[in-house]
Amino acid sequence: MIEIHDLTKTYGRGADAVTVLDRVDFTVSAGEIFAVVGPSGAGKSTLAQCINLLERPTSGEVVVNGERLTDLDAKSLRVARRRIGTVFQSANLLSRRTAAQNVALPLEYLGVTTAQTKARVAELLDRVGLSPHADKYPHQLSGGQRQRVGIARALALRPSVLLSDEATSGLDPAATESFLDLLREVRDDLDLAVVFITHEMDTIVKIADRVGRLDHGRIAEQGAVVDLLLDPESVLGEALRPQSAASSAAPGQVVVEVTHNSVAVPGDWIVQLSNQIGAPVSVLGGHVGDVAGVSVGHWTLAVDAAAADKVPDAVGALGLAVRTDVAAASVVAA
Template sequence: MYEIRNLNKSYPLKNGGAAQVLKDINLSIAKGKITAIVGPSGSGKSTLSKCLSLLEHPSSGELILDGTVLNKLSAEALRQQRQKIGLVFQSSALLKRRTAAENVALPLEFLGVVDHQIKDRVAYLLENVKLSDRANHYPAQLSGGQQQRVGIARALALQPSIVIADEATSGLDPDSTQSILKLLTELRDELGLSVILITHEMDVVRQIADDVAVLSHGEIAEQGCVMDLILNPESAIGAKILPLHIPAVLPTDHTIFSATYSSALDTPLNWLSQLSIHAGYGLDVHTSTVEVISNATVGKIIFSLPDALYNKHKTQIESQLAKWNVQFKVIQSAPPSSQHAAA
């Protein structure tokens, strides 16, 4: 477990003041989970990444890794604890004059590990990232995705419990991006790693993240389990992770519903047709999307039925949606308008 408590980071200004970049950050990184930290440029993502890896020290607050407060350790004790945190950079940051194997070996050499142990560890790591046949290749001889795989292997050299990947797929082609995401997931599963993804890509969050935290102007605006946020009709980040475009033109004499459902909540996949039977009317579907997220089928849908029918069967309809664990809100109805959410 990696806990961030009341973390603040400020930089001094020439006029004697200070610019606060991170404000009272509280975050828990669960063991064996992939946690995404997202936000626009200037939101503080890179600064938070540097603080989490102790490349920079926070101005105040605590970084607690497995019960140890990292930012209060002596230099020597901190050096040892840093071995538990592996870093994957956006550009892979490989040394051009060292082969893939030599780049992976670098942290082990700095630590003074004996040569035969380095050789065995590097061979194991390159096999893990499926680059054994590229061990003697230089970075210029590797594709962007292969370079990033070498960077991941290097990050794992000292057997960390946490890997921080800062925009690790930014700039990669779609196929390379998919291979890196698959690799990170496999390594998490096989090694029990905690992975922190610093990203601005919602596709990345949707595909592999278990949890997500949203940074805005240096503060956490929203955080939680990805699935919970997608299913929450009021969640701003949930709407971005699994977006659904609301048609510009909708029938004015209908009650319009925005609904989200998941097989993880035992929602029957034919719930919409069953609801039509309960309403005694064929519901109008205006738009929908379905994805597989965390091994569960998740869908969003905009549907409607005439105001008169909704008013007549309102209690029954809402009760049935709640029974099926369909999360919904009414986005248009006859006056007086109302919003509902089945919990």
């Protein structure tokens, strides 16, 4: 388990001081994947460096399995840092070392015997499906394979926390998918707490149990992915929901954005909605997908302006939710 309490990082002093992380707070339990998402400049890289203590936070705590890493002196920290394995963007492998030699690196630093290192490296490369590529150099591996070597290396010292810092950036969709499968697999097998830092919304829906949105150094919103997806008011939920291009409403119609809530939505909900408001309902666009066994999504509908005020109640009664701010702003001029 990893707990981040009130983590603050300020660069510079006095008038030049820049606060890059501002009282960041979250906890990730063993066996859980917590994603941190944010736009460029939000502080993601700084957060990653402060979590594994490559950068000392200005204040706040990083606690792993009850041990406060932020209190430790440099020598104790070197030992304690082994509890956090990091997978970096572009794997960060040494180009003059083979896959096996890269995985062996943390074990060599630790002074593990050659025989033990060999056995452990073989086991790790087998776990990530790269045994046949053990003697290849990074340039002889695909981007996805390099990231698998990165995972093997991160697991070498048997950490309880895995930190993935933009590790899928630059991978093609198939390599991303297989990286995420492997991450899920090692999380389950080793009961790891995973902190998954990314700017890619679609990977979050595929992998994370919970997610926090980093905005100007603060966690502006956090929660279970499914809860955020079902919350029509959530900024993060809106960004995470699968979107599809909508066609235009006819003159005199109102555009209504509806969040699909799976709890008890009848299959013929559009017909029922039309009956309840006494007017036709046109589907302009929509997408519903399965997330953690819950179908979530988003619809863009058009209804006659005269019937628009009946829509929120009728939609609510069907187990869906309407974004009234959008509806109010979207009457199409006749």
